[in-house]
Amino acid sequence: MIRTFLFSQFLLLLSLSTVLSAPAPPDDTHIVIETRQTALVIRVNKDKDPVIVHLGTKLSHPEEYARISSNGKRGEDYTAIYNSAYTPAGGRNLLEPAIQVTHADGNPSLDLRYVRHESKPAGDGATLTTIYLKDPQYAFEVALHYKTYPDEDVIEQWSTIKHTEKKAVTLHKYASANLYIPADTYYLTHFHGDWAREMNPREEALTEGVKVLDTKLGTRADLFQPPSFLLALDKPAQENEGDVLAGTLAWSGNYQIAFEVDPLHNLRFMAGINPYASAYSLAPGKEFTTPAFLFTYSTTGKGGASRSLHRWARKHRIPQGDGNRLTLLNNWEATYFDFNEEKITALFKDGKKLGVDLFLLDDGWFGNKYPRNNDHTSLGDWQENKTKLPHGLGYLVSEAEKTGIKFGIWLEPEMVSPKSELYEKHPDWVLKLPNREEYYFRNQLVLDLSNPKVQDFVFGVVDNVMTKNPSLAYIKWDCNAVIYNAFSATNPNPSHLYVDYVHGLYKVMERVHTKYPKLPLMLCSGGGGRVDYGSLRYFTEFWPSDNTDGLERIFIQWNYSYFFPAIATCNHITDWGKQPIKFRTDVAMMGKMGYDIVVSKLDEKELQFSQEALKTYDRLKPVIWQGDQYRLASPYEGDVASLMYVNGSKDKAVWFSYLVSNRYNAGSKGNIRLAGLDPAKTYSVQELNVYPGTKSSINNATTTYSGNYLMTVGFNPNVDARRASVVLEVTEAN
Known part of the structure; x- marks a missing residue:
């Protein structure tokens, strides 16, 4: 009897393993949302469930997204929607939902099935992909919007919710984004503080359960904790290497960002308006639009992610982002x-x-x-x-x-x-x-x-x-x-x-x-x-x-x-x-x-x-x-903070270094490697902001360095207690 049971369990596991490693059935639909480097792939299966099967580096051959295993979740998911693109509450899902509603007739459940999708140009080189979902039993619809900025490698995501039920529907939760990322480990860097001590970082490994970042302040929502974070996969976040997702919610009020490591040790993520004291009564025919969640996925660490967000913000969001400012x-x-x-x-x-x-x-x-x-x-x-x-x-x-x-x-x-x-x-x-x-x-x-x-x-x-x-x-x-x-x-x-x-x-x-x-x-x-x-x-x-x-x-x-x-x-x-x-x-x-x-x-x-x-x-x-910003030496890791900005043609850079320690003999003991330069170009290095009556220990108009040398061997800005801040101009030599 026991032997028969064990053999049946073995066959079940073998069958499950085959299912997990098998490619998607040919009748599945794949919605591919791509930037220059990143792909978010949503698969619609035979039951019309929209699920995320890939978020990361885009493939060279898009047709190969269909080869991703039909369930890459490293285990059995009884609901089949742990990786839902927009997880509803009240039905078979028992994990953290992206959306929770009570219908006009009092039914607290929601089921969202794929209807159709479309992609179209959205101006300035962007593309808008919209996925339309509907409850099979109710006149309730959700549209998921993904606006991609290919050159800046940024994705902007939000949702719109509407219905034509007989009376108002109550929205209890209405997230802007719902993402799904499998990895071995997850390291979240979030930021906290108060007045005059803003933006203190805290990095922690995410474990099973739900980690919530939120605010209930109404105005000044970022006072204790801003709606921005860094998520590193498989190892703590590094400046210049590793897979890092940088995300931020474009909303000036109460927000909630939830990170859930599910029973299969995959990461589910929801971001949007905080449902705290905010049940929203949506009248028939009206549309509710959630704020945008912005994210970029970098394979070159925190630095690559931040440069993408900077380029996006200057070009697409901040007024006169490429213009002048007044001192x-x-x-x-x-x-x-x-x-x-x-x-x-x-x-x-x-x-x-x-x-x-x-x-x-x-x-x-x-x-x-x-x-x-x-x-x-x-x-x-x-x-x-x-x-x-x-x-x-x-x-x-x-x-x-x-x-x-x-x-x-x-x-x-x-x-x-x-x-x-x-x-x-x-x-x-x-x-x-x-x-x-x-x-x-x-x-x-x-x-x-x-x-x-x-x-x-x-x-x-x-x-x-x-x-x-x-x-x-x-x-x-x-x-x-x-x-x-x-x-x-x-x-x-x-x-x-x-x-x-x-x-x-x-x-x-x-x-x-x-x-x-x-x-x-x-x-x-x-x-x-x-x-x-x-x-x-x-x-x-x-x-x-x-x-x-x-x-x-x-x-x-x-x-x-x-x-x-x-x-x-x-x-x-x-x-x-x-x-x-x-x-x-x-x-x-x-x-x-x-x-x-x-x-x-x-x-x-x-x-x-x-x-x-x-x-x-x-x-x-x-x-x-x-210019593109490169953080060279972290103030959290040594005596010196150092960062630089490099212009688009890589013929000019401005390099800032600061002493952040008052310990005895603190300073830059050796070279700091520069970044972002052209290795084939030759550069001069000159000190700026030299205080009247003092002389620079660096300036030498006849000495030049290759970009390769400066990025491989580096250069010492000679920061110490007597030179607590040093500004250097790096210019292509004629």
Whole structure:
């Protein structure tokens, strides 16, 4: 009896092994979604189940995707949909779902079967592939969209959901993406922090179960944890080698990203809007569109992944991503709330003397009944304070232009102070709970952008400033509060609030961008509280952190650089930290540089250095902003952080190195290997930003090196306690 049972089990395993290794049946459909290097392959089997059979390097011969075994999941999957392209809940699936609904008749199950698919050009070299799915028993449909950017090697994925049932259907979960990746081990790098300590990395091996990254902050959603990650397969993430998927969700509100190692030790992945307190009632005939999830798959480590995202962002997402940016001087650290016209116009001359393009007037310029002399009042009352600015913003714009620089302004239009005229006139415009004590974040509340009237008001704040001052050259858009008291007095569906708020925000941003398409806009949120590619569709740049200490910023900027290009990353020289101005300038130069300093307090050499650095930066910024970035030495692994930018023709590079350790005798002990150069070209290496009164230990105009030498043997930038920051220009020799 036992022998018979064992023999039958052997035959079952043999049969299963044959099935697992067998190619797909000839009647299966293969939907191949490809970029220059990557392929995502979805197979539709005889039961019309869409399942993912490949995500990784694309094959040279597309017909061979059909040879991938019919079940490459390394074991028996009783449901046959562990690797579903969009996993429904309530039926035979008992793992983490991508979508969960309750139908109009109360049925909590969903079954999604393939109907058809199509691919078509989507402009700028992109291709859009759409897969249409439907529940066989209900008039409920989902379309999966995959937009590929072949040259940039990026895939943008989202879903649309609709139905024609008799009554509303409740969406409990509605992911943007559902991916499936088999590997032996999985290493997730995610990022965490708080105000002034953003983007701290944490790498961990994923084990069986579900790892969730999420936020419930409403606004400033990235404050504790951004919706961006690196996923390395089979070994921890390396800079220049290994398979790495870099992903980020283009959404400015609550999100959830779940990584599930299934019972067969394969990785299932879902990303989208956080279902927390967000059940969405979808009326018949209406369509719900999820935000986009963006990812790139690299076989050359973290570096290859980030360069792909940078190229994509500059070309396809960030406004004027291949254009210019303005260097600015901000008054905040010079005056805080204590200023008047005389003080501000005097600072214009400081900006002109320094050599910046623009002066930015920060917080404190508005409010009359409740003057904005501290952060407890006035948000919402966007009229010039008559005591501080008796001649209005127009006078400042004109005076700045007479001085020879442009003028910009700070706004925080989404927020309201309880002590404000706006709050007194429109308490129903404010997100707050009835019959509860108000609870404030930074002495303010959030306006209800799910309300169209509030959307009109917020747009009007920006539009009025621009209409009255058409030559205004820059807006810093801040957002300092999270959503406490999450209730809308006007939204008929309370559980729609978190979603509708972001949609309302995007409507306002879209209106501003449409009317003022060339207006430079900084996305600020008390630092990096809202840095995502949903908002960056409308903003030219973002503020990574209020922490501008030069040493701290090396780490913060390093980690943002995995996902966002230098041209969008605002790095300002301020009085935070104890480093000399050369160090702070060299750190700020590896992005979009600006100043928050009191120019009049600079000594003669500091001013001379800063003026020359700005001229150097103006010459080099095309390489820094448009070049490919290579991280050469990690600040987490040694005494020195080092990275470089190389332009497209590989005839010029800018190389930054910084001392990040104060240990005895710390520094660059040997050569650092460069990257991205042409091995056949010959280069000179010259030091920049040499402080007045000092000499470089490197500059020698007669010495040249082959690209092969610099990338194989390397070069020592001679970083130590006396040379804590070194900037080198690598130029093709004539």
